[in-house]
Amino acid sequence: MKVRQEQPADYTEVYKLVKKSFATSPHADGTEQDYLNELRKKDTFIPELSLVAENEDGKLVGQIVLYKTTITSFEKKITELVLSPICVYPDYFNRGIARSMMEKAFQIAKKMGYKAVFLCGDPTFYQKVGFRPSYEYNVFHIDDKSKNAEYCMVRELFDGALNNISGIVDIV
Structure with a gap:
């Protein structure tokens, strides 16, 4: 398996991949593939951090x-990263592909100077790859009135990256 930067020529195939992969997810709303297409048009998109696995x-x-x-x-406002979306074709589940893509993306992000990656997701899965609830770092999801949302998670790319930082993060 090879993990590489996504190219514009991949967009049609990636659209199909995202649509099919999320079709089996109980938390999907059916718009994930369109969300990715819209994300690519925004100034928050970083082409070097959009990867595919072959x-x-x-x-x-x-x-x-x-x-x-x-x-x-x-x-102040601090710029960091969000992981969304990530997917693997169902026929390729449990082969370490998601983990490999994350590790490659995190290596690139570190080299680019980013310190942390946030996401909203299943704690059972993401804790296995080093994510922790963001409230443990005094960073709270904008919609988290309880201040203890397990689904809003973060992985520091450097030990202590979120020391002395507290605030609100607005992510999907």
Whole structure:
């Protein structure tokens, strides 16, 4: 398997991949593929952090994108990243593809100077790859009135990256 940067020539195949992959998800709303197409048009999109996974035959079997988000604190706004969406064709589940794509994207993000990656997702899955609830770092999802949402998660790219930072993050 090869993880590489997504190219515009991949967009049609990635659209199909995202649509099919999310079709089996109980949390999908059926617009994930359109969300990705719209995301590519925004200034928060970072082409270097939009990756695909190819199998040995060159077929696209996975996709991940990290894009810019803002942590709003009392003192300032801090730009970090959101992981959304990530998907793998169902026939390729449990082969480490999602993990490989994340690790590659995180390596690139670190080199670009980013310190943390946020997401909204299933804690059972994402804790296995180093994500923790963001409230443990005093960063709260904008819609989290309870201040203990397990679904809003973060992974520091550097130990202590979120020390002395607190605020609100607005992510999907």
